[in-house]
């Protein structure tokens with residue numbers, strides 16, 4: 359994709375990886391729209407970047423996704439990039455009494471939202487690029503977060519299909535495959551050990567400049583290019599038998 363002069367909608371663009379993308383795309387001369395549930399997080403972004411356009415929205419709800427699409431497509435008919443970034447990560451056990459309810463909530467934001475937004479924004483004739491954020495865990499799961507990892511495997515597979523079917527319409531489909539990064543994903547402090555978002559953003563933009571459509575780094579680069587034996591070893595490393 360071209361890196362400047364786009365109008366870009368980033369879900370979950372106020373924090374973590376989404377914020378990293380917001381900041382860098384602003385720096386590269388783009389107009390950026392973001393959404394999230396917390397107005398306070400959105401306001402913190404506009405305090406630093408007054409040109410960012412914000413929407414409070416709970417993307418786990420279909421009617422809110424439709425309302426948001428109506429609003430953005432009316433106010434910004436020239437929007438050309440959709441970035442499906444928002445997501446949650448939960449440690450879940452199949453024996454938890456609320457497992458099914460929690461799993462459904464995770465699937466609503468991690469799968470239903472990007473799928474629905476893609477079909478809605480795909481109606482805009484102006485759309486040139488869709489970017490989906492998956493994970494290195496799409497390729498081999500950590501069993502303590504089974505629904506999260508499966509949701510990212512879905513996003514990887516769905517993105518492969520989208521890239522193929524949208525090619526005749528000249529819509530480019532990019533997958534960002536992050537390794538573990540230091541954000542608040544899964545709860546404050548859970549990812550403190552991980553790679554800083556800024557470091558990952560340098561790698562992302564270098565690869566976008568090189569016109570790569572599968573963007574990985576460190577651990578996720580290894581996972582993306584692993585064969586079955588490598589993936590089995592990664593699975594065993596991440597899921598020690600206790």
Ligand SMILES: NC(=O)c1ccc[n+]([C@@H]2O[C@H](COP(=O)([O-])OP(=O)(O)OC[C@H]3O[C@@H](n4cnc5c(N)ncnc54)[C@H](OP(=O)(O)O)[C@@H]3O)[C@@H](O)[C@H]2O)c1
Pocket residue numbers: 369370371372373374375376393394395396397399415416417418443444445446447467491492493494535536537538539540541542543544549552
């Ligand atoms: N950090 C990592 O190690 C890592 C690794 C691989 C992939 N990823 C992926 O990267 C993406 C971004 O995560 P992150 O690490 O940057 O964590 P994060 O800082 O927690 O970001 C998640 C963002 O999604 C928004 N969000 C969550 N649920 C939402 C909902 N129902 N409606 C609207 N917005 C919602 C959050 O805003 P509100 O809470 O205000 O709604 C937040 O801005 C996720 O898809 C994640 O799976 C992260």
